[in-house]
Every structure is written in structure tokens, then in C-alpha cells.
Amino acid sequence: MIPFNLPYITGNEISYISDALASGSHAGNYNYNNRVKDLIFQKYGLEGVFLTPSCTAALEMGALLANIQLGDEVILPSFTFSSTANAILIFGAKPVFCEIRPSDMNIDVSQIEKLITPRTKMIIPIDYAGVPCDIDEIMIIAEKYNLTVMQDCAQSYGSLYKGEISGEKAHLACYSFHDTKNFSCGEGGALVVNKPEWRERAEYMAEKGTDRTKVIDGLQNKYSWIEKGSSYLLSDILAAMLLAQLEKEEEIKEKRKIIYDTYLSKLKKYESQGYFVIQHFEEYKKTNYHCFWLIFNSNRERELFIDLMKRKGIAAYSSYVPLHSSKMGLQLGYKKNDLPLTEDLAGRLVRLPLYPNLKTEDLESVIKATEEVLNEFKAA
Ligand SMILES: Cc1ncc(COP(=O)(O)O)c(C=O)c1O
Numbered sequence: 001m002i003p004f005n006l007p008y009i010t011g012n013e014i015s016y017i018s019d020a021l022a023s024g025s026h027a028g029n030y031n032y033n034n035r036v037k038d039l040i041f042q043k044y045g046l047e048g049v050f051l052t053p054s055c056t057a058a059l060e061m062g063a064l065l066a067n068i069q070l071g072d073e074v075i076l077p078s079f080t081f082s083s084t085a086n087a088i089l090i091f092g093a094k095p096v097f098c099e100i101r102p103s104d105m106n107i108d109v110s111q112i113e114k115l116i117t118p119r120t121k122m123i124i125p126i127d128y129a130g131v132p133c134d135i136d137e138i139m140i141i142a143e144k145y146n147l148t149v150m151q152d153c154a155q156s157y158g159s160l161y162k163g164e165i166s167g168e169k170a171h172l173a174c175y176s177f178h179d180t181k182n183f184s185c186g187e188g189g190a191l192v193v194n195k196p197e198w199r200e201r202a203e204y205m206a207e208k209g210t211d212r213t214k215v216i217d218g219l220q221n222k223y224s225w226i227e228k229g230s231s232y233l234l235s236d237i238l239a240a241m242l243l244a245q246l247e248k249e250e251e252i253k254e255k256r257k258i259i260y261d262t263y264l265s266k267l268k269k270y271e272s273q274g275y276f277v278i279q280h281f282e283e284y285k286k287t288n289y290h291c292f293w294l295i296f297n298s299n300r301e302r303e304l305f306i307d308l309m310k311r312k313g314i315a316a317y318s319s320y321v322p323l324h325s326s327k328m329g330l331q332l333g334y335k336k337n338d339l340p341l342t343e344d345l346a347g348r349l350v351r352l353p354l355y356p357n358l359k360t361e362d363l364e365s366v367i368k369a370t371e372e373v374l375n376e377f378k379a380a
Contacts, residue, residue, distance in 0.1 A: 016243055055176030103279070127153050135161055
């Protein structure tokens with residue numbers, strides 16, 4: 001079976017992890033945490049980076065930092081992972097779901113303003129498949145209504161928006177380093193606090209509400225309880241693995257690009273023949289090649305495609321079940337047809353295998369199998 005995803009090992013993980021083990025400092029905020037933050041700063045100029053145990057934790061920490069509370073409303077796409085909504089739901093806020101655009105499956109900015117009420121406090125757009133959302137336009141709306149924007153960049157570390165890393169323009173941004181993502185330490189994430197005036201509180205919040213970092217930095221002898229907080233730290237052992245991955249960012253991106261570009265060049269003609277549509281996005285957005293998707297003409301065709309590919313030994317996958325129509329969404333009072341476009345698109349989308357070590361012959365097999373299935377569709 002050709003799997004949908006396989007984590008990539010760069011080669012330096014074991015030596016860095018051994019070094020972290022030997023250091024005797026295994027908790028968060030030690031050597032490898034600092035080295036990862038330095039690397040991100042050197043490469044992208046990002047300051048205020050907090051490494052977290054997951055993107056889920058980063059989103060929660062961001063919601064805590066933005067003071068999300070009972071009764072607040074937060075606008076987000078329904079086409080996302082549960083964590084985007086849970087991050088605010090656990091603080092008592094209400095997720096208000098917004099429609100997406102078919103071209104890139106990201107939030108449809110033209111639909112945001114009509115969802116804003118006096119209770120709206122935050123917008124959480126996501127970068128689906130590693131393609132940046134329309135952050136400039138979202139920030140203009142946020143400014144107008146005095147809202148915080150927390151960009152869920154779970155899939156888009158290394159993607160660019162107008163030449164800058166995606167996540168650089170929002171007030172807060174969250175990355176994932178889970179093993180399904182381009183750069184992985186098994187489970188991991190980061191919160192970027194782009195508002196300098198929020199960074200001190202963020203330090204306390206990540207360290208269980210204490211000023212422990214001041215002790216680590218040699219500024220104080222003792223630490224104590226200062227703020228609300230939790231444990232939002234990434235162990236230095238995992239940070240060591242993450243450093244090995246991020247040092248090879250360009251190598252990983254290049255390998256993924258070759259696969260992505262091959263899918264694009266071989267399958268584009270079928271888009272013109274009306275079998276499916278593929279992702280389209282503006283020139284000033286550069287993907288990190290997280291994923292390659294197709295949207296078929298119907299849910300029935302999508303299901304048939306997945307099934308026929310499986311029989312040919314290839315794992316092609318659908319994506320999120322829209323949150324408003326999931327079990328939890330229905331419990332919150334949403335109905336299936338509340339967001340008809342999201343519902344329809346999510347039911348027709350399929351993702352093809354894409355990972356750095358996908359062998360050339362396997363890539364060819366996926367394309368050949370896709371073509372065979374399309375021919376079966378034509379014959380039917
Ligand atoms: C949009 C989005 N947000 C958040 C997450 C959660 O990331 P993590 O597994 O690092 O918590 C995911 C996971 O796939 C995701 O797709």
C-alpha cells in the first residue's frame with residue numbers, strides 16, 4: 001500500500017536528541033528550545049516564538065493570552081480541525097462558522113463582516129493545505145472592529161505571504177510540528193506572539209503562570225505564581241528533534257515541491273477536461289507543498305475515487321468533516337445546511353499521497369492509478 005503520509009527523518013535527529021539527553025536539562029526553555037527559536041528568528045525574523053507541546057496547545061495559549069471568555073464570539077471556518085474551535089470553546093466562547101472559498105478552501109473574507117456582532121472578539125483563519133489565507137484583508141477587518149486575529153498556521157510553517165513567512169502578520173500565529181506535518185518532532189507546535197506587549201504575560205502563561213524563565217535566564221533566584229497559565233512547554237528532547245528538522249527545511253520543501261509539481265503537470269489536463277478542480281492561489285502566496293488536493297464533481301465520485309485507489313493499493317484521503325455538521329457542531333446548535341458551500345466542497349475533496357520519501361515509481365503509480373480511475377469514470 002502506498003501510504004498517504006510518512007514522516008521524514010533528516011539524519012541529525014538521533015545525535016541532537018542524545019546531546020539533549022546528556023545535557024541533563026530535559027524540560028522546556030533550555031538549549032534546544034533556544035536554538036530552534038534562534039533558527040526561526042535568523043530565517044524569518046520572527047520574534048516572540050513560544051514552543052509548545054502541539055498546535056492545539058498553542059491555540060489554547062493564544063486564546064488565554066487574548067483573554068477569550070464566556071460569552072465571546074470567535075469567527076473561524078467550519079472547514080478546519082477540531083482544535084481550532086476547541087481552543088476557544090474551552091474558555092466558554094462561541095465558535096461562529098464562516099464559509100470558505102472553493103479556489104483554496106480558506107476562509108471567504110467577503111463573508112466575515114456580516115458575522116461580526118458586539119460580542120465578537122477574535123477571528124481564527126487557517127492556512128489550508130499550507131496555502132496562506134488572505135491575511136492582509138482579514139487584518140483590515142480586525143482593525144476596523146478592534147478584533148484579535150489568531151492565524152492557525154498548523155499546516156503552513158515555511159509558506160510565504162508577500163515574501164514573509166505566513167503567520168508574521170496576525171496578532172498571534174500557531175504552527176504544528178505533529179508527525180503529519182512537513183516538519184515534525186512527533187508532537188509539537190509553536191505560538192508566535194507578534195504583539196510585543198503580550199510577550200511577558202505569554203512567558204508566565206507558558207510556565208504554569210510563574211516567572212520561572214527569569215530564574216533560567218539567571219535574573220532571579222526564585223520563581224513564583226504571577227499569572228493565569230498552564231504547561232505550554234516543549235520538552236528540550238523534542239526540541240532537539242525539531243531543530244534537526246528545521247535545519248533541513250529547504251531540503252524537505254524541495255522534495256515535496258518535486259512531487260507537488262509532478263502532480264500539477266500530469267493532472268492539470270484532467271482539470272481542463274472537467275474531471276475535478278485543483279487548488280488555485282495568488283502569485284504572492286507560496287505554499288510549503290503540504291498537500292495536493294482534487295475536488296471532484298460530486299461526493300459520489302470522490303467516494304468512488306478513494307475506494308478504487310484503495311483497491312489499487314493507494315491511500316488517498318478526504319479531509320475535515322466540517323465542524324458545524326460534526327457531532328459536536330450539531331450539539332452546539334448548528335445544522336447541516338447552515339454552511340452549504342463548505343458542506344458541498346468538503347464532501348468532494350480528496351488528497352493524494354505527498355511526503356518527501358515518496359519514491360519516483362510510487363509517484364508514477366499514483367498518477368497512473370488516478371488516470372485509470374478517471375478513464376473508468378469516463379466509461380461509466
Ligand atoms: C488547522 C489545524 N489546526 C490545528 C491542528 C492541530 O495540530 P496539533 O496536532 O499539532 O495539535 C491541526 C492538525 O491537523 C490542523 O489541521
